[in-house]
Amino acid sequence: MQIEYFLGYIGALFIGLILGLIGGGGSILTVPILVYLIGINPVTATAYSLFVVGTSAFVGTLKNIQKKLVDFKIATVFVIPAFVAVYLTRKYLIPAIPNQFYKLNSIIITKDIAIMMLFAILMLMASLAMIKTKTGVVKSKQQINYIVFFFQAAFIGVLTGLVGAGGGFLIIPTLMFFARISIKKAVATSLLIIAINSLIGFIGDVQNIAVDWIFLLTFTIISVIGIFIGIYLSKFINNRLLKKGFGWFVLVMGIFIITKELMSI
Template identity: 50%
Template sequence: MEILGYAASVFIGILLGLIGGGGSILTVPVLVYLLGVDAFLATEYSLFIVGISSLAGSFSYFKKGLVNFKTAVIFGIPSVVSIFLTRHYLLPLIPDEVFRINSLTVTVTKDIVLLLVFAGLMVVSSYKMIRKSVEPVTGTVRSEKNNTILAAGQGCMVGMLTGLVGAGGGFMIIPALVGLLKTPMKVAVGTSLVIIAVNSLIGFFSSIDHVKIQWNVLGPVSAMAVVGIVIGSQLSDKINGAKLKPAFGWFILVMGIYIIIRELFL
């Protein structure tokens, strides 16, 4: 199982490097089902794995001039604030035992709730990956100021999801960068990696004092993800990541449904 977990970590990195998101949605399931990490701790580990691998991948895009730091700030600051509030105030509100049905001897724990939320996120992200991408219309209906405000609002939503379940949120970031801020696709991928890196690492280090980190697990998985994202960033010049999205979307959909069935019925 550990070997499968490390191999999956490389795959996660490659996807992040190719399409600027999506791969991180697999991090928590890999940690939980292949490496035996409990769900709450997996969300914390995921922040570091996604953050450090995205940081490594962003260097390649930065050297090619494919990172827009102004856009990263517009999107990133609301995300960071939202992550901090979610990790420190929302997550602690979820009790270890959410509810129990005595007649059915069913107990729904915090871990199950987090995995179900994560599975729901996977289903939503799969839809966004499967559906045909629509190029932004050149004649904008909204003003640039309104688009900036909408992008900042999207950043808040991404931050909440990142803080809650440890996903990078690239599947939400890239459509916002392309559709609202009119960022070219390649630049959107590079900028997305910067935003994901900053969000995830700040989220990780802001709550590290509340969990016990097993670096013997986290270190090797992170290293494999970094190797993967370096490979993915190099392949991005030769492979059109957008063409991979629908196939990966179907895979994510199956995984999300599997998690829901496993946690509710098995």
């Protein structure tokens, strides 16, 4: 086994471990691990990430369904515009983006650099959300504004399709503030939405890229094993402190990616 793949599989275990420990966040590392450790190009890496994230979120959803934490009505309303946006983004928008994304004199920004820069920006947003670690309280039972909810869902779907991350740090606040559900239900419902969005987005990619199924399934299985290890270890670790610590780690990773991509321009 090549050293790159060995390190990649260790990364897959770490992704699952973080997901199992704090219920989210680990998927934000999938693309950097695939790109920088294994050497897969960003477009293929975001596609693979959708499969890994979707499968991992599905495993978490099964657990939450048993606990009766998933709000299926809200999930249905959210997921329809979101998964349509994800599918169309992966099927048509990503292939339509030119390889030379931007050029000004001697400065050339390629499609791969643009995707990784966008991903890094979302990493910074996710890290700040985890570092702040608000508990979140639903203060009212106001009627849902379905028009705003629809466009929020579609926007998150486009971002999910572009960068291959689950987008839980965007979905959870949307569910809390627009659907008026508790933090626990928002986290559980977001996993179902992430699973559907990611797996349908991946379907849009199957038609555009050659998939190395042996590698992808191996990577995903190792990640799922990590989830179960993380769920077990979470009984012994302070979840709030862990989430904040991981937030700082993601912040450093985001800054590293931005710096590396800027140096390659």
